[in-house]
Amino acid sequence: MALLNNIGALTHALDKEMERDSSIIVYGEDVGYEGGVFRATVGLQEKYGKDRCFDTPLSEAAIVGTAIGAAINGLKPVVEIQFSGFVLPAVNQILAHAARMRNRSRGKYNLPMVIRMPYGGGIRALEHHSESLEAIFSHIPGLKVVIPSTPYDTKGLLLSAIRDPDPVIFMEPKRIYRAFKQEVPEEDYTVPIGKAKVVKKGSDITVVTWGALVREAQKAIEEVEKEGISAELIDLRTISPIDKETIIESVKKTGRFLVVHEAVKSFGAGAELISIVNEKAFLHLEAPPTRLAGFDITVPLPRGEHHFIIEPRQIAKKIRELVKF
Amino acid sequence: MLIDRYDPLEEEMLNILDKNGKIVDPNLEPFIENDNLLKMYQTMLLAKVADIKALQYQRQGRMLTYAPNRGQEAAQVGSIAATDKNDWLVPAFRELGAWLYKGVSLEQVFLYWYGNEMGSKFPEDVKMLPVSVPIASQLNHAVGIAMASKIKREKDVAIAYVGDGGTSQGEFHEAVNFAAVFNAPVVFLIQNNQWAISVPRSVQTKSKTLAQKALAYGIPGIQVDGNDVLAVYAATKEAVERARNGEGPTIIEAVTYRLGPHTTSDDPTIYRDVSEVTEWEKKDPIDRFKKYLIDKGLWSEDKDKSKYEEYENYVGETFKKVEGSGFVPLEDIFKYTYAEMTPNLIEQYEEYKKHIGEEGA
Ligand SMILES: Cc1ncc(C[n+]2csc(CCOP(=O)(O)OP(=O)(O)O)c2C)c(N)n1
Numbered sequence: 001m002a003l004l005n006n007i008g009a010l011t012h013a014l015d016k017e018m019e020r021d022s023s024i025i026v027y028g029e030d031v032g033y034e035g036g037v038f039r040a041t042v043g044l045q046e047k048y049g050k051d052r053c054f055d056t057p058l059s060e061a062a063i064v065g066t067a068i069g070a071a072i073n074g075l076k077p078v079v080e081i082q083f084s085g086f087v088l089p090a091v092n093q094i095l096a097h098a099a100r101m102r103n104r105s106r107g108k109y110n111l112p113m114v115i116r117m118p119y120g121g122g123i124r125a126l127e128h129h130s131e132s133l134e135a136i137f138s139h140i141p142g143l144k145v146v147i148p149s150t151p152y153d154t155k156g157l158l159l160s161a162i163r164d165p166d167p168v169i170f171m172e173p174k175r176i177y178r179a180f181k182q183e184v185p186e187e188d189y190t191v192p193i194g195k196a197k198v199v200k201k202g203s204d205i206t207v208v209t210w211g212a213l214v215r216e217a218q219k220a221i222e223e224v225e226k227e228g229i230s231a232e233l234i235d236l237r238t239i240s241p242i243d244k245e246t247i248i249e250s251v252k253k254t255g256r257f258l259v260v261h262e263a264v265k266s267f268g269a270g271a272e273l274i275s276i277v278n279e280k281a282f283l284h285l286e287a288p289p290t291r292l293a294g295f296d297i298t299v300p301l302p303r304g305e306h307h308f309i310i311e312p313r314q315i316a317k318k319i320r321e322l323v324k325f
Numbered sequence: 326m327l328i329d330r331y332d333p334l335e336e337e338m339l340n341i342l343d344k345n346g347k348i349v350d351p352n353l354e355p356f357i358e359n360d361n362l363l364k365m366y367q368t369m370l371l372a373k374v375a376d377i378k379a380l381q382y383q384r385q386g387r388m389l390t391y392a393p394n395r396g397q398e399a400a401q402v403g404s405i406a407a408t409d410k411n412d413w414l415v416p417a418f419r420e421l422g423a424w425l426y427k428g429v430s431l432e433q434v435f436l437y438w439y440g441n442e443m444g445s446k447f448p449e450d451v452k453m454l455p456v457s458v459p460i461a462s463q464l465n466h467a468v469g470i471a472m473a474s475k476i477k478r479e480k481d482v483a484i485a486y487v488g489d490g491g492t493s494q495g496e497f498h499e500a501v502n503f504a505a506v507f508n509a510p511v512v513f514l515i516q517n518n519q520w521a522i523s524v525p526r527s528v529q530t531k532s533k534t535l536a537q538k539a540l541a542y543g544i545p546g547i548q549v550d551g552n553d554v555l556a557v558y559a560a561t562k563e564a565v566e567r568a569r570n571g572e573g574p575t576i577i578e579a580v581t582y583r584l585g586p587h588t589t590s591d592d593p594t595i596y597r598d599v600s601e602v603t604e605w606e607k608k609d610p611i612d613r614f615k616k617y618l619i620d621k622g623l624w625s626e627d628k629d630k631s632k633y634e635e636y637e638n639y640v641g642e643t644f645k646k647v648e649g650s651g652f653v654p655l656e657d658i659f660k661y662t663y664a665e666m667t668p669n670l671i672e673q674y675e676e677y678k679k680h681i682g683e684e685g686a
Pocket of ligand 1: 029058060082086089419458459460487488489490491492516518520521522583587
């Protein structure tokens with residue numbers, strides 16, 4: 001066991017898996033020598049050499065496009081996009097090719113590849129450094145979209161992602177890269193993709209969230225607990241495919257549903273979850289299933305970002321509203 | 326034509342001012358009005374002071390992430406000074422000298438880096454696009470601006486900036502190709518500062534020069550000493566004139582060096598030798614230009630000292646103003662999403678306004 005933060009867990013997982021599986025290659029901008037701007041890949045080049053961990057020219061389309069080719073030809077690329085806001089030049093490769101290669105080749109080619117990227121706000125960053133684009137990737141059939149929120153899950157989910165035969169978009173909530181530490185077992189373990197985690201049991205309302213907001217929701221729930229409200233908290237962990245079962249089971253028990261996400265509200269993952277709840281648990285509902293999400297605006301720069309960020313007290317307020325409904 | 330004389334395939338580089346500020350070849354010295362020479366120099370000096378102080382503020386926890394320009398003042402100012410007021414400036418994100426020269430106030434620049442979008446709301450008569458954080462995608466906008474200028478039979482040229490790293494992006498190549506095919510009046514100014522964060526220029530391309538990439542697209546390219554303001558000026562002037570005369574685009578590679586970190590969140594000591602930095606410090610573009618101006622009788626060490634102090638105060642005052650600017654009002658974060666707020670946005674705005682009215686922001 002080692003006490004690690006989220007970044008430490010990433011590096012540890014990559015290291016262990018590269019040691020175990022020599023077909024893994026890791027690359028991207030600044031990934032090799034420097035170990036990435038967030039230092040997720042630090043030490044890997046030194047240990048595994050420049051064939052297995054290297055810097056690339058500044059070109060996201062080439063990073064992802066070549067990963068597709070390398071995956072077809074027997075390697076397991078784990079590539080880094082420096083910030084999720086800069087994945088856009090590679091979106092053609094991801095949507096038009098990575099997501100469809102298995103289908104187009106009628107199952108001949110799998111793409112065991114992982115595209116890692118830090119995402120999300122709350123770090124007072126420059127433009128294009130704060131967006132949450134999970135819904136865009138989740139909308140496309142053929143991709144899996146994973147978001148860990150703890151060091152334990154980071155390791156377990158990353159190992160699952162690397163071992164998965166399909167392309168996985170691995171989104172890392174950078175706000176909590178170094179926010180806290182957790183015991184992470186040395187040994188090999190995985191956390192399954194497609195399985196949500198019940199973080200805390202409760203009986204009055206189901207709160208679903210992911211990424212950095214898991215901790216914010218926890219704070220909110222502690223607050224309303226003092227008022228006698230018992231909330232069940234679920235960390236979705238995988239945005240696509242969604243774990244319907246865990247959510248429906250929970251909503252059937254609590255009768256109320258709140259989804260909280262950092263991404264803009266409209267056409268987001270929240271809408272998808274609410275529709276699932278409506279389809280599968282309508283008769284159990286005692287209040288309208290509700291979203292608390294980012295506004296439908298470009299994420300403001302730091303001097304306006306506090307308006308955009310979702311705080312525990314907002315979550316608490318929504319929980320109260322729904323419980324009183 | 327300078328552009329024909331310096332073959333980028335042979336790594337020939339235009340240089341006019343030597344390290345001591347002496348003219349290498351009198352035939353090359355561009356004619357620039359004295360007033361303009363002084364404007365250029367002072368803009369470079371202001372950029373330098375602003376940079377040094379912004380870094381200090383950041384270390385004091387008063388400034389947010391900032392992208393320093395030290396070392397690149399000649400590449401920035403020399404190039405923009407060779408354009409006209411009516412020409413368009415399409416920046417990447419590290420062109421402080423060019424913005425200041427173009428007429429963007431330091432207050433605005435700081436406001437932007439301080440995390441307030443209003444820093445990108447430039448005066449109506451400043452034809453400059455906002456900073457482009459996504460690398461190289463701005464180049465196609467410059468080409469579009471230039472194409473429109475041509476279609477409208479106007480004479481305005483666009484000058485677009487990109488880094489050495491940016492030349493690896495697909496859009497760099499798409500933009501240059503488009504511009505070449507349509508003979509668009511655009512100048513691509515590559516600031517080759519040797520590094521893209523921790524990745525050296527040698528990992529961006531196997532080409533000997535970045536300027537030679539022009540040749541593959543059928544347009545001229547020239548490599549210039551980017552720390553030599555006169556060389557940058559002369560090459561850009563020629564490229565701008567070619568563009569204005571309907572002769573199409575040019576690539577200029579300004580060979581320079583980023584003396585500071587990539588941004589304030591970066592630590593170059595991890596990947597770069599101190600000796601490399603000290604070598605480049607000897608080629609400081611501002612020192613060279615200063616010596617030239619002093620030789621010409623236009624400037625003196627005394628004037629320099631007092632100007633530097635004046636700028637230190639000015640930058641300090643400006644930053645204090647920016648620090649006092651407070652948070653962006655709620656309305657502002659909604660107002661610019663569409664020309665008119667959609668019903669959906671009005672609902673979100675009103676609901677949140679009520680929330681903060683009840684509970685405070
Ligand atoms: C599309 C995209 N990918 C990655 C980044 C992150 N990033 C910001 S600056 C930079 C290096 C840029 O290097 P270069 O183009 O040489 O310009 P310089 O910063 O050296 O002036 C990188 C990788 C980005 N802003 N945009």
